[in-house]
Amino acid sequence: QLQLQESGPGLVKPSETLSLTCSVSGGSITSSSYYWGWVRQPPGKGLEWIGTIYYTVNTNYNPSLRGRGTISVDTSKNQISLKLSSVTAADTAVYYCRLHVSLLENAFDIWGQGTVVTVSS
């Protein structure tokens, strides 16, 4: 069973770039059935999809990010990364790494435990 662990700086200054890493253990991250993504949750609010990467290079992002997000896969390190540029206080949230597995017979998710990111000077 794959396990996901997010890591990154807990505090980022406004206008800087937030960089997070999702380290995957228990198996390879490459499969045509895998859809890797990031989801965030601002304090006291609901879940917000950030973006997805599949087939290692295809990406989709939430339009509300206005082009600030980049998700990539490093197969040599078994990691998925998220970069979010020009951050503001509105980007303060718990950030989750999520794997959606879509098989012929079923589909399921695996989530990391989340990492707290605060944007503040």
Added chain:
Amino acid sequence: QSVLTQPPSASGTPGQRVTISCSGSSSNIGSNSVYWYQQLPAAAPKLLISRSNQRPSGVPDRFSGSKSGTSASLAISGLRSEDEADYYCATWDGSFSGPWVFGGGTKLTVL
């Protein structure tokens, strides 16, 4: 304003059956499977229902999902105190592998 609409709150007493609705449009729920998540306090979301009505391994059969047209529902029977949590519906908006959208979440209180 979420793309998918859920009631902000729901409640029930132990043993009761409660349902949580999720309303969308033809481009999301009307075209794709719906997923339901349970989020306990200070925890990551946990998948309860996939592909509108399938339970992943380990999810009790007290939880069930359904979909009709542009709406979906999560039903919880035999309500327990440990079911008190936030529940979210989600699906793709447009094609599979396209943008993923969540409902605003429903806070379930067990009275």
